[in-house]
Amino acid sequence: MPNILRAVKGGYNKKDVLTKIDAYMSLLLSVQSGMPQENALAELERIKQMPLTVEKEGFFAKTGFSQEDTDAYLAEMEDKITSAFEAE
Secondary structure, eight states, X not given: OOTTSOEEESSBOHHHHHHHHHHHHHHHHHHHTTOOHHHHHHHHHHHHTSOOOBOOOSXXXXXXXXXXXXXXXXXXXXXXXXXXXXXX
8 A cells, every 4th residue: 555645534435445446456457467448448437436435524533545645546547557558
């Protein structure tokens, strides 16, 4: 897990974020291993639709991952995946 995702009160649910990052990493490895682009694009769209729950804020809020950091990291992952298509 990279250190670029700060933990903050509120923020995205950690389990949801890690599940989504796992899905992106698996897809990236599949694309690099020769997954057909059509299948990969369908999987990418499915992953994009995975929900990221926001933790409730307030005094007793749970700690989650920073929304700003997470959104930037996930966009970076999407770029890596689309770049992997061009490398084929």
